[in-house]
Amino acid sequence: MARWAPGASDRLQRAAMELFAEDGFEATTVAGIAGRAGVTERTFFRHFADKREVLFAGEEQLEAVFVDAIADAPADASLAGLLVAALDAGGRALQDVRGRDFARLRNEIITANEQLRERELLKLAKLSHAVAAALVARGVADVTACLAGELVVLVFKTAFDRWIAPDETRDLVDLQREGLAAISDLTRAETV
Amino acid sequence: MARWAPGASDRLQRAAMELFAEDGFEATTVAGIAGRAGVTERTFFRHFADKREVLFAGEEQLEAVFVDAIADAPADASLAGLLVAALDAGGRALQDVRGRDFARLRNEIITANEQLRERELLKLAKLSHAVAAALVARGVADVTACLAGELVVLVFKTAFDRWIAPDETRDLVDLQREGLAAISDLTRAETV
Known part of the structure; x- marks a missing residue:
């Protein structure tokens, strides 16, 4: 289980950026982002309030x-x-x-x-x-x-x-x- | 009937500003604005796309x-x-x-x-x-x-x-x- 692996935030961000670029921001879901990053949606929400905030992390x-x-x-x-x-x-x-x-x-x-x-x-x-x-x-x-x-x-x-x-x-x-x-x-x- | 009276736009804007100030932007409706200005909702929509655009007229x-x-x-x-x-x-x-x-x-x-x-x-x-x-x-x-x-x-x-x-x-x-x-x-x- 990689749920607590370091770097989950970076992996989620990379996955989100890929999906936003491929499918557009509107069509991308949190479930899709978490799936591509290999983590649960629950892990996503430990790092980001919603998909928009991935783009404003930092x-x-x-x-x-x-x-x-x-x-x-x-x-x-x-x-x-x-x-x-x-x-x-x-x-x-x-x-x-x-x-x-x-x-x-x-x-x-x-x-x-x-x-x-x-x-x-x-x-x-x-x-x-x-x-x-x-x-x-x-x-x-x-x-x-x-x-x-x-x-x-x-x-x-x-x-x-x-x-x-x-x-x-x-x-x-x-x-x-x-x-x-x-x-x-x-x-x-x-x-x- | 004052539906075509000149200045309907100004009256609507004044009415909208009063209601925004009294009741807040969210609680104010187009019907309320038109009512206070003494015109129909139809007249409102001849001048403004929605209540937000009243604030951005000009x-x-x-x-x-x-x-x-x-x-x-x-x-x-x-x-x-x-x-x-x-x-x-x-x-x-x-x-x-x-x-x-x-x-x-x-x-x-x-x-x-x-x-x-x-x-x-x-x-x-x-x-x-x-x-x-x-x-x-x-x-x-x-x-x-x-x-x-x-x-x-x-x-x-x-x-x-x-x-x-x-x-x-x-x-x-x-x-x-x-x-x-x-x-x-x-x-x-x-x-x-």
Whole structure:
């Protein structure tokens, strides 16, 4: 019996992703996922609330990487420095833990389903609030922290979309740094 | 008989907002909205697909204001200038057409309901894509246009949230300009 085997969560996730890609998200059942992973449905529900949440596993951990990078930065870090630290850490974690091919497959599944697209947008909104809260905890004013949280998500999201594009080979952290620089240019001209 | 009276759409919207605020979004029915507005359900459905869409009426028109401002800007406008033109026009339209009190009430209703929050996020994602497409139509490169579309929505959204805060008296356009300048500062330090 492999019910308590380590790695059941990973096997369930892999099985779910395969079935979502083969049959579509709607047509895939928890029973089908558990069957392909070689575990019981009961085991599935020990790891995930439902089939949708398989696609959002790791959400809190990724959020924590952004938040911890801000909390752990040197006391004299500039605000811009805190944003770079959060983005570098979050981008690095995402590409190292799951990798680009996983991200591409997951993105295809989510893009094909409006409910999943809306859930993904909510995930990013939560990340923005978490980053803002981490900045407020370091003494940044609410208004600035809110704006910075949104900015971090914007840079992350647009760099992520480029990172998973076909033929893209640069790493996520570099694309994020490039995005920050581009935003600086986009807003700088008008304030001169 | 007032079935064809001009302004049925406005009356229905006002009735719906009152009922959403009094009874909550879930408990409000189309029959109740039509009844309070003094029209038939049939008239309601000539104006709105369902009760949710009452809250998103005007979405396409607002998007068009942003898009038209970009399309109609002088040929020699800088990219940063296009973003300011779009934000100024969109912000001005929003505050002039509906006003701050309407926006506050609508925001309270949406914040109280997860389905409405997700729908609102999707609306902003659509606005971002529309702005990006308008920029591409003016010859801006895809990657830059996408980033700029997201930036416009970020500035709009964060300024909007400040605009509807209790006791806030500055106008939306000013808050958007302040947000653009703050983002310039947030990203500038790191590129020096």
